[in-house]
Amino acid sequence: MHILIIGAAGMMGKKLIQRLMEDGGLKGSPITEFTLVDVIQPEVPAGFAGKTTCLAADMSIGDTAAQLVEGRPDIIFHFAAIVSGEAEADFDKGYRINLDGTRMLFDAIRMAHAADGYFPRMVFASSIAVVGAPLPFPIPDDFHSTPLTSYGTQKAICELLLSDYTRRGFMDGIGIRLPTICIRPGKPNKAASGFFSNILREPLIGQTAVLPVPDDIRHWHTSPRSGVGFMIHAATMDLDQVGPRRNLSMPGLSATVGEQIEALRRVAGDKAVALIRREPDPAITLMCEGWAPGFEATRARALGFVAEDSFDAIIQAHIEDELGGSL
């Protein structure tokens, strides 16, 4: 089995590769070949015996997309995107990478399909940013996409393209609306949503973290482990049962910041909680109030997608996957 991962140098791309290496295959089929692509050169997976091609490439330029499907990968995972803040700051770059790049990939698949019947499984990482306030809680599966960012608009457009290209029989696509990934490993970053991870990750290792919003802010989370699990399930499940509505809001955990903090207290005690420094930021708070508080995810749950059901479990996954299993 030949697997193409676009966005392979990012956090989720790397986690997916690690999981695929551990599993050794997908649904009983061994992985014989990786094609790994990102705007920076991805690393060859340590210990992989099969063929690996690592490329630094931009899918929205020239015939990159056609080159990527030339080797006819069986499964394509597409994570690559300009993130929300940058897509808002640079209108042209956001549309070029997030919309045109994806459309060029889908069109390259369509051309290959016309040439020799090529028909890959296409797993697209979409986002809860496709919805925009005012939002009900929980958000039903049939709620409309009215994004309030250019990033969310680009993801929503790619979802529509994915459904149409799948309906027309060019590929077997599925769009996965990922919750906010928490606890995101690594260093604190400047993303407006970064604090959701920071206030857990840093205190777990004895560091302070800044909380810019009130305790009653509610948001929609899943662990990196579950996020990777969604992608694997999407790559291997029977999609005939999904029908033409190919974009699924994933399950996750709806929690307030206060609930996150109480889970931290249960797992790591009062001294961890004491490391959270409250520095209210009205601008970040306003942004957060427009974000998704949580989804019903009825269809995805029925189709076998599984996420954590407590923040304790999300913290536990982080301790196991990032901190060697104990504090």
Next chain:
Amino acid sequence: MHILIIGAAGMMGKKLIQRLMEDGGLKGSPITEFTLVDVIQPEVPAGFAGKTTCLAADMSIGDTAAQLVEGRPDIIFHFAAIVSGEAEADFDKGYRINLDGTRMLFDAIRMAHAADGYFPRMVFASSIAVVGAPLPFPIPDDFHSTPLTSYGTQKAICELLLSDYTRRGFMDGIGIRLPTICIRPGKPNKAASGFFSNILREPLIGQTAVLPVPDDIRHWHTSPRSGVGFMIHAATMDLDQVGPRRNLSMPGLSATVGEQIEALRRVAGDKAVALIRREPDPAITLMCEGWAPGFEATRARALGFVAEDSFDAIIQAHIEDELGGSL
């Protein structure tokens, strides 16, 4: 006031021009200039004293879009599209005209905005084809867009672009999801939905018409007169009250074919109804069952959009507008 109409040679474009000529202006401002565009050369409006530029042009080619906004029209009406059947038969042409052409128009406006602050009112004719079965009845305003045609996909994508370009401040856009226009004037055509009009229009002038579906098929209609009314209201209303969700499902009349026929009987008698010949067509029936049975249109009604509330009124509008006022 300078008005640009794209798709000016089509049925709705012509009706809009006629209405604008009758009204003489928009919201108290006289019309001083028309730019009329279509793939075939539109006609100069008879009796118009202002400047008129008529162009046969394809917006998806070269710098056509930039040329169209060069004269800085105050209001842009955009009806132009490859229809559903052709967009399904010719994938590339549908995406080129319906998606790329519209995006090139929006980008030409964006560039003009960057150059000199140009900020037109952009009235986009969208379609109920943005939704796809299975559908609730009535369909709420916040129901998701899961089109089952490439045409519907292209319209849904343009809706997303319109909202984003408006949110970013490049233009003042509004998308109008038109119901099926009934009674469509002219000769019977081959559109699968044509019978909704044919079974009324032809018997009203003593001609036979074919009905390919059962009487209990329910669909969503408005007269050409109301459709034009929506566009005029969209061009003149205060859009600040609309907020960022700029695509509105228009009001209309939800009726079964049986209800259409009973309205025809009330207006034109049993002898008109006797001219309807039932020739069941399972393929057309199957298609119809996937179409929208009707919308709540709560937001549009609250914003002052008005449609007929009976099929008798729709037939009466046709008699007045197309048949000189009496049978």
